[in-house]
Amino acid sequence: MFNDLLLILWIIIKIIVIVVPLLLGVAYLTFFERKVIGLMQSRIGPNRVGPWGLLQPIADVLKLLTKEIIIPSASNRYLFVIAPMLTITPALAAWAVIPFSQGMALANINAGVLYLFALGSLSVYGVLVAGWASNSKYAFLGAMRAAAQTISYEIAMGFSFVGILLAAGSMNLQDIVLKQQGGFWHWYWLPLLPLFVTYWISGVAETNRLPFDVAEGESEIVAGFHVEYSGITFALFFLAEYINMIMVSTIAALLFLGGWLSPFEGIPLLGPLFAWVPGIIWLFLKIGGFLFLYIWLRATFPRYRYDQIMRLGWKVLIPVTLVWVVVVSLGVEFKIAPWFI
Amino acid sequence: MAEIRNYTFNFGPQHPAAHGVLRLVLEVDGETIVRADPHIGLLHRATEKLAESKPYNHSIGYMDRLDYVSMMCNEHGYVLAIEKLLGLTPPPRAQYIRVMFDEITRVLNHLLWLGAHALDIGAMTVFLYCFREREELMDCYEAVSGARMHATYYRPGGVYRDLPEKMPQYKTSKWHSEKEVARLNANRQGSLLDFIWDFTERFPMRVDEYETLLTDNRIWKQRTVGIGAVTAERAMQLGFTGPMLRGSGVEWDLRKKQPYAVYDQLDFEIPIGVHGDCYDRYLVRVEEMRQSNKIIRQCVEWLRKNPGPVMADNKKVVPPTRMAMKEDMEALIHHFKLFTEGYCVPAGEAYTTIEHPKGEYGVYLVSDGANKPYRLKIRAASYPHLAAIGEMVKGHMIADLVAVISSIDIVFGEIDR
Secondary structure, three states, X not given: OHHHHHHXXXXXXXXXXXXXXHHHHHHHHHHHHHHHHHHHOOOOOOOOOOHHHOOHHHHHHHHHHHOOOOOOOOOOHHHHXXXXXXXXXXXXXXXXXXXXXXXOOOOOOOOHHHHHHHHHHXXXXXXXXXXXXXXXXXXXXXXXXXXXXXXXXXXXXXXXXXXXXHHHOXXXXXXXXXXXXXXXXXXXXXXXXXXXXXXXXXXXHHOOOOOOHXXXXXXXXXXXXXOOOOHHHHHHHHHHHHHHHHHHHHHHHHHHOOOOOOOOOOOOOHHHHOOOXXXXXXXXXXXXXXXXXXXXHHHHOOOOOHHHHHHHHHHXXXXXHHHHXXXXXXXXXXXXXXXXX | OOOOOOEEEEEOOOOOOOOOOOEEEEEEEOOEEEEEEEEOOOOOOXXXXXXXXXXXXXXXXXXXXXXXXXXXXXXXXXHHHHHHHHOOOOOHHHHHHHHHHHHHHXXXXXXXXHHHHHHHHOOHHHXXXXXXXXXXXXXXXXXXXXXXXXXXXXXXXXXXXXXXXOOOOOOOOOOOOHHHHHHHHHHHOOOHHHHHHHHHHHHHHHHHHHHHHHOOOHHHHHHHOOOOOOOHHHHHHOOOOHHHHHHOOOOOOHHHHOOOOOHHHOOOOOOOOOOOOHHHHHHHHHHHHHHHHHHHHHHHXXXXXXXXXXXXXXXXXXXXXXXXXXXXXXXXXXXHHHHHOOOOOOOEEEEEEEEEOOEEEEEEEEEOOOOOOOEEEEEOOHHHHHHOHHHHHOOOEHHHHHHHHHHOOOOHHHHHO
């Protein structure tokens, strides 16, 4: 009995250790995004709150917390309130299986990839419910767009996962990372390059970021599915979006860029030189690179139109993944070194 | 089976892509637009009626506020009408200054248009790049008139005053260190003409920058090619003018076809499109910015070489200088008369047009011989363009509607007047 309680307490501590830095990470990701975009657009970005504007995210959180939650009288109250929770829960729950370094995971389950995929698909329900419950035409259009887009891109994403599963022969995230041991050229990004690119594009589309942000396309349907939300209910959607961004970047780092492994492994001079760097640092650097890519995309590209996104998903990405899954199978069958041994 | 009805909803007036206060009643079948019905009048300020109750010169400021992104061009149209009735010709220097500022205004307008158009299609960065250049042109406005937007700089008979010999300087403050101020003031050491010249040296490179981001971008092309296409014939039937007409392939530019001011002495070309879609209109406007840059350079060169008066020598219309008033009784009386009751314009009517950044801007002025207009009618360039929106977006998707609205370059100050 006492041991069980202790175990639960230990798990809760682990959850807190993951969630609190994650939320802080989201807060400073928004700051980082604003600063980086600011510099790309030849302006300064936030610099008023605190030194160099470092307290800006805190001020934003406080503002959102103290704002009134407006529930439109024509909406479905219960669903309206539940929708943001439906979005944030899977976004947070997915972090349970992420290994931050060897053995550093809340739950090291064998179906890790499947679990991530399942929770990733769940988040669309929150968006759908939000758009429907708001009883607003703009929100409804946004929800429809989001649903169609997420479902189409899930397929392409699923196929790129299939490639990984074939290559690694496992659904356990730890195993997948360990299979990539041996330095930069041994990671899966090279043999699975088309799948890597497809995964990244689908990941950007899944998180509704530019150039695929049609679900909330500001200049078309104002804010899409969360147009009626305010205060903390809006903040939850916002939080979920950014958590999912970090999530997609983390999965990309784990599956294609060797997770916490050092890129200099096996290189005569550099390898030992960087051997002291803990794996988690490498992982964070890789995640940071992907997040920067997210921001870079946002600053550069115009927005796709809704039907063009569908076309890209169905006619380009899915065929590419299908073909490459066959190629990977052949590679595994004939044991092409150094990746498929 | 249940009857399926189309979705009807309001686009605007509170919409981020409505460019002011456009209200569109949209009927959509899924995402496809079946009908788009523009409703206007939310920014109606009765400019034409107001002009009937005050002396001619008092309305120049109202003209700035019509199309509030191409201020001096509006003034030009209005003062030309008055000059036509008075039979007054401004001195050449004033005409060159006017042309120079007309073209600066055209660049200002097209920059805002490009930024807003790109922002509506989702490319956020271009917007801020465009505003960076607009800032310097606004400084030119400020140097010459004291106001960054609503200049009120043109007068019947010329312009309010000659170009300043030195530019206003930044000063050090809590936020700007000495070094930073020196950097900001680097191109402000000479006269306004030097400042403008310096700008025109850099500007083509800046336009290249915008084009790098957009012109060959696959997404940009997918979003604009073939969207809102109007054939040349249909464009003429609908009363299109300016870049909208030229985008459809009709070579019609009042600066060439009915030259006013000194446009007939300047060397520039008229870009035209082929398909009349959003992409062609984009290309036409970008090229117009380059051509305007060329015109500005020619004007700067001429103005440097040819000093002279900037106001016509007509004591009954043009107020005397401050110096003259101190010594000359006659001048003092003229000053008093001009600033209390204004001047009387002979009875008659006049219609003048200029090539406004958005198209043909016309002023129809009827005078009964009094000191204020009997009737003032303004032909807003983008009014017919907006009227054609239903035709242009039919069958397109909601996202295309946004692209079309921004590509026709509407400003409600002008449409509602």
